[in-house]
Amino acid sequence: MIELDEERLDRMRQVPAEQLTEPPETALQQVVFKAPAQHEHAAVEITTHAQRAVWNSEATGQQITGEVLHRAEDEFGLEAGDSFHGGQFMALVRRGGAQPEQFAPFALKAHNAAQSGASALLVVNSEEKLPVGRIGVATIWGELRIACTTGSCSFPSVPVLLLNKQQGEELLQLCRSGRSVTGDFTVKSDPYPRRSLPKKLCQACGLFCSGIGVMYGIIQCFAVEVGGEFLAAELAARDIGIRCVCIDVDLNRFWSRLGWSLLPTPCNLLNSLLSWLAFPRVFFQFLFPPFGSIDTVGSIFLHGASFSVKTWLAFLLAGACASFITNSVLRLFGTGVVEGATDTGLIESDDREEAQAYVMLAIEMYMLPQVYSAVAASRDEAMYHSMVRKCQEFAAKRLVVVVGAGHANGILQYAREFGL
Numbered sequence: 001m002i003e004l005d006e007e008r009l010d011r012m013r014q015v016p017a018e019q020l021t022e023p024p025e026t027a028l029q030q031v032v033f034k035a036p037a038q039h040e041h042a043a044v045e046i047t048t049h050a051q052r053a054v055w056n057s058e059a060t061g062q063q064i065t066g067e068v069l070h071r072a073e074d075e076f077g078l079e080a081g082d083s084f085h086g087g088q089f090m091a092l093v094r095r096g097g098a099q100p101e102q103f104a105p106f107a108l109k110a111h112n113a114a115q116s117g118a119s120a121l122l123v124v125n126s127e128e129k130l131p132v133g134r135i136g137v138a139t140i141w142g143e144l145r146i147a148c149t150t151g152s153c154s155f156p157s158v159p160v161l162l163l164n165k166q167q168g169e170e171l172l173q174l175c176r177s178g179r180s181v182t183g184d185f186t187v188k189s190d191p192y193p194r195r196s197l198p199k200k201l202c203q204a205c206g207l208f209c210s211g212i213g214v215m216y217g218i219i220q221c222f223a224v225e226v227g228g229e230f231l232a233a234e235l236a237a238r239d240i241g242i243r244c245v246c247i248d249v250d251l252n253r254f255w256s257r258l259g260w261s262l263l264p265t266p267c268n269l270l271n272s273l274l275s276w277l278a279f280p281r282v283f284f285q286f287l288f289p290p291f292g293s294i295d296t297v298g299s300i301f302l303h304g305a306s307f308s309v310k311t312w313l314a315f316l317l318a319g320a321c322a323s324f325i326t327n328s329v330l331r332l333f334g335t336g337v338v339e340g341a342t343d344t345g346l347i348e349s350d351d352r353e354e355a356q357a358y359v360m361l362a363i364e365m366y367m368l369p370q371v372y373s374a375v376a377a378s379r380d381e382a383m384y385h386s387m388v389r390k391c392q393e394f395a396a397k398r399l400v401v402v403v404g405a406g407h408a409n410g411i412l413q414y415a416r417e418f419g420l
Helices: 006-012 106-115 140-150 165-176 197-210 212-221 228-240 251-262 266-287 296-306 309-343 349-394 405-418
Strands: 029-035 044-052 063-069 089-094 120-124 160-163 182-186
Touching (some): 044 165, 063 120, 106 160, 120 182, 140 197, 160 165, 197 309, 251 349, 309 349
Parallel strands (some): 063 089, 089 120, 120 160
Antiparallel strands (some): 029 182, 063 182
């Protein structure tokens, strides 16, 4: 069990194509194709499993049935047009574009298929193996380009299935021969996190304004490996043939929790006050951990001694830049409050700097416990519950959990109190 969610694990994976394994059938969408007997041709029935697009679960439970149609003049599905079929149908296209450098993402094909009146899009894979992760995941710049091309910032309105190359080519041959082929599937539910372009842009602004995005960007510029322990755990589990599952919250839940924690509600204000009252006791336990807990301070010294000079430079520069951005954002809030108080005469002009320092201190005193609660404490609880759920699901008797040292004691506390 590793301290990641499926989306971040997919982003971090750097496995050569020849080493990729087929995704399990439980993670794929089952679909059935039928072609009735016609003249000298016998009836054909194909049952296959296809990889799903990240937005398919928007139509969870919907049963989609229709004729499979392929347009030879637009075999890659890159042309948007009016409906060319009267009834319900599924569009069948090839993956990619006519040229390797052509812009042909799955989302663009799905928007074009929806505009043509299709109820689903079937894509024939160009490689032998299906991708392990969901299809249709793009960068912010890629989604901005798709939005400019299609004029839509929302998810495509039709589900997309990536078919196995061999079975997809068989379908293409059936369609080209003029035979009537129908497809049928019920859209499966999918817990994989998804977010629209507006939500992605909001989260990107949050990453930048909090300094987190800048910090990780600078660390990556120094080619410092981050999260290598999780990939090593996945590879070790695969080598010895045991399961490796993700137990952390996804970014949608993370940002939602952080946003609600920072709202100055009465409950959050009371929580910050109680947290500061408990700070001396917690700090003492941090310096002198009780028996059976992780010595986080000692771990810091041990890990620090193992870092190279390049890693230390990357961390120091990233921390300084992230701190500068966070301080600038807090100073912006403080400046607005002080300017308003100065204009109303509550604060003298000579006391503006001192008042701004107190305002920033008050904001920080409120925010620090709330940020800790959202980033660390709530994730400890979420990962503990995920561990219990996975143990019951797989009937696990023994398990290895790979998490950061900052989460270890919180998870251990829940395990001692409530068990596994």
